[in-house]
Amino acid sequence: MADEHVKQKDEVWEILREGLRRKILYRDEERNLECHITECSPNFVSPPHSHKDDEWVYILKGNMRDETGEYKEGEFIVNKKGSEHTVYVGSEGCTLLIFSSGFPY
Numbered sequence: 001m002a003d004e005h006v007k008q009k010d011e012v013w014e015i016l017r018e019g020l021r022r023k024i025l026y027r028d029e030e031r032n033l034e035c036h037i038t039e040c041s042p043n044f045v046s047p048p049h050s051h052k053d054d055e056w057v058y059i060l061k062g063n064m065r066d067e068t069g070e071y072k073e074g075e076f077i078v079n080k081k082g083s084e085h086t087v088y089v090g091s092e093g094c095t096l097l098i099f100s101s102g103f104p105y
Contacts, residue, residue: 019044022098033101040064040094046087053101055079062094 013021019041026035032053037060040046056078063072066085071077079085 013039020046031101033099035097035099038096038098040087040089040096042089042091042093044087044089044093048084048086050084051079051081051100053081055098055100058097060095060097062092063090064088064094065090 013023015021016038020038022036022038024034024036027033040062056076058076059071059073061073063070065071065088068085
């Protein structure tokens with residue numbers, strides 16, 4: 001049996017900036033870990049940013065690219081601590097499942 005159960009309707013979307021929102025599914029303050037869903041609008045471009053710690057990204061829907069390559073639905077990406085990039089989202093938009101440490105946003 002699960003120790004915690006998060007019902008989707010219980011979580012709210014947080015607007016990070018125009019064209020980018022996330023829904024935190026779980027945050028473990030003690031271990032500095034977070035799991036969230038991020039939605040990017042079609043043709044969204046993130047400002048260049050770096051990661052305070054590792055970030056694991058699974059693309060649920062859509063596609064995106066950065067300086068290291070192009071990624072589509074069903075692919076898994078690891079952004080290592082200290083890595084820097086700019087994200088360019090495709091014309092369909094993009095939905096991501098993200099696990100991170102260091103709360104990069």
